[in-house]
Amino acid sequence: MAQDLGYLKETASQTAGPYVHIGLTPNFCGIGGVYEADLGASMVNDRTLGQRITVTGRVIDGAGMPLKDALVEIWQADAAGLYNSPSERRGAADPNFAGWGRSPTGADDGMFTFETVKPGRVPFHDGRLMAPHISFWIVARGINIGLHTRMYFPDEAAANAADPLLARIEHRHRAETLVAAGRTPNYVFDIHLQGEKETVFLDI
Amino acid sequence: MSGDQSGGENDRPETGAFFARDRAWHPPAFAPGYKSSVLRSPQKALLSLDGTLSEITGPVFGHSMLGELDNDLIHNFAKPGESAIGERIIVHGRVLDERGRPVQDALVEFWQANAGGRYRHRKESYLAALDPNFGGCGRAITNGDGHYCFRTVKPGAYPWPNGVNDWRPAHIHFSIFGHGFAQRLITQMYFEGDPMIWKCPIVGAIPDRRAIEQLIAALDWGNTVPMDARAYKFDIVLRGRRSTFFENRPEGN
Numbered sequence: 001m002a003q004d005l006g007y008l009k010e011t012a013s014q015t016a017g018p019y020v021h022i023g024l025t026p027n028f029c030g031i032g033g034v035y036e037a038d039l040g041a042s043m044v045n046d047r048t049l050g051q052r053i054t055v056t057g058r059v060i061d062g063a064g065m066p067l068k069d070a071l072v073e074i075w076q077a078d079a080a081g082l083y084n085s086p087s088e089r090r091g092a093a094d095p096n097f098a099g100w101g102r103s104p105t106g107a108d109d110g111m112f113t114f115e116t117v118k119p120g121r122v123p124f125h126d127g128r129l130m131a132p133h134i135s136f137w138i139v140a141r142g143i144n145i146g147l148h149t150r151m152y153f154p155d156e157a158a159a160n161a162a163d164p165l166l167a168r169i170e171h172r173h174r175a176e177t178l179v180a181a182g183r184t185p186n187y188v189f190d191i192h193l194q195g196e197k198e199t200v201f202l203d204i
Numbered sequence: 205m206s207g208d209q210s211g212g213e214n215d216r217p218e219t220g221a222f223f224a225r226d227r228a229w230h231p232p233a234f235a236p237g238y239k240s241s242v243l244r245s246p247q248k249a250l251l252s253l254d255g256t257l258s259e260i261t262g263p264v265f266g267h268s269m270l271g272e273l274d275n276d277l278i279h280n281f282a283k284p285g286e287s288a289i290g291e292r293i294i295v296h297g298r299v300l301d302e303r304g305r306p307v308q309d310a311l312v313e314f315w316q317a318n319a320g321g322r323y324r325h326r327k328e329s330y331l332a333a334l335d336p337n338f339g340g341c342g343r344a345i346t347n348g349d350g351h352y353c354f355r356t357v358k359p360g361a362y363p364w365p366n367g368v369n370d371w372r373p374a375h376i377h378f379s380i381f382g383h384g385f386a387q388r389l390i391t392q393m394y395f396e397g398d399p400m401i402w403k404c405p406i407v408g409a410i411p412d413r414r415a416i417e418q419l420i421a422a423l424d425w426g427n428t429v430p431m432d433a434r435a436y437k438f439d440i441v442l443r444g445r446r447s448t449f450f451e452n453r454p455e456g457n
Contacts, residue, residue, distance in 0.1 A: 006303075006304060007302050007303060007304070007444065008300060008301075008302050008303075008304055008441045008444075009226070009229055009302070009414070009415065009418065009441060010225065010226065010229065010230075010302055010389075010441050010442065010443050011389065011391050011418060011419070011440045011441045011442070012229055012230050012231065012391065012410050012412075012415040012416070012418065012419060013230045013231065013389060013390060013391055014231070014377075014390065014391045014392040014406060014407075014410075014419070015238070015240075015241075015390075015392075015406060016377065016379075016390045017377060017392075018325075018327065019315065019323045019325050019327075019328070019377075020315075020377070020379075020390075021325075022315045022323060022324060022325055022339075022340050022341050023313050023314060023315025023340075023341045023377055023379060024313060024315075024379060026339065026341045029325060029326070030324075030326065031281070031324055031339045031340070031341060033281065033339075034273075034274075034280050034281055034339050034341055034342075035271070035274070035343075036271075039269075061243040061244050062242075062243035062244070063243050067244070069327075073388070075258070075261075075262065075263065075385040076258075077258070083257060083258075083261035084263070084264075085217075085261035085262055085263065085264065085383075085384075086217035086264060086383070087217050087218060087219050087257075087260055087261045087262075087383060087384065088257070088261055089217075089219055098263055099263065100262075100263035107326075122256070122257050122258060123257065124256055125254065125256060130256065130258070133258070135258050135259065135385055137385065137388050139390050140244065141240050141244075142238070142240030142241045142242075142243070142244035142245070143233070143241070143244055143245075144230070144231040144232065144233055144235060144238070144241055144245075144409055145227075145230045145231065145233065146388055146389070146390060147246065148259075148385075148386070150258075165251075165253060165256075168251060168253060169251060174248075193243070193244050193245065193246055194243065194244075194245070194246065194247055198246060198247065198248050199246075200248075200251050201246050201248075201250050201251070202250060202251050202252075202253060203224075203225065203227070203250035203251065203252040203253070204251075204252070204253050204254075204255055204256075204259050204386055
């Protein structure tokens, strides 16, 4: 026997279920008056620095149908490549940009929408710069543990080609699942849960 | 939200990457007993990578964003002078990480069915009655000790279309933010002594019985308020992070 490390086990994940919008975007699903506004609905204000972009997309199941009961969250650096987080030690991020957003997928079309700014580049472990990207997290009924992935930009071909995470994807055509469609300033990022176009999800 | 708060019990915010997730402890993406997972589960291997700055950082939520009734589901949707119907309970506990350290300033959001097992949602079709005084959502932010608490009514069990006769045990949904985006977690809390826990296909997707037991809140007799509300204690554990014993700094920094 050796000493007990004393570590705890992470609480097991459970599905967000069909009514995740009640808890996380109550105003969106008609529960008014509890919170002034849904958290993460608005990411930028008049003073936020950087190029305004819109990211829309759908989360699509294995039968090709967009999910209408999903919730998508994003997390990204500001225009200068700094995160608005205490663990960011390289400098102070734009105080007018939290870097986090939350969107339900719409009840009619299954679209999520984020009005944000284009993120700057952030260094990898070894100091090399990663290509500009936005981190995504997806939960819904039928998803037992939240799915992490990233969105990269279609107009950053050179940076994408040198990105250390994209370079780790063994089957090269699958790297394309992480690159949005569209062009400045309107990007479209569809997330495929299964099938030929299955998005690369991350264990990170 | 602001970025000017300290990042934990230490003065210096932590910058280590998170422990690798023990995926055998969590329910697998594909769990055919829970039919909705069949077409919504990725089938290819995840790309595994040690966390970068993009995952070890995360948003911060300030206590100032909270309204007075945010953690009181008995009253936060009720008409003035009225309250939600059901068994009054207090749910409280701590948010810790795998190293046993409290996670302070963690945003904890919760949602649930009413006492009859009915959700306030346009897609909800269960015949149990809506409670006009119950919305079903609330939130809290942990204090320096990692503690949170809220007041609510005990949710009812309800049937759902999966198997012919599947019922969900009484449960409360929890969403938790730690200090890094990679810690993001959604889970469900169950109640001590409920025999329906062990019949539920969603619970049953968790392979390890100990992981299920960790989701069952204990009746906390000590904190039960006489003539008012019973207490249940539910601790939540988020991924731990590595200590930065040796910092690798690019030359010149």
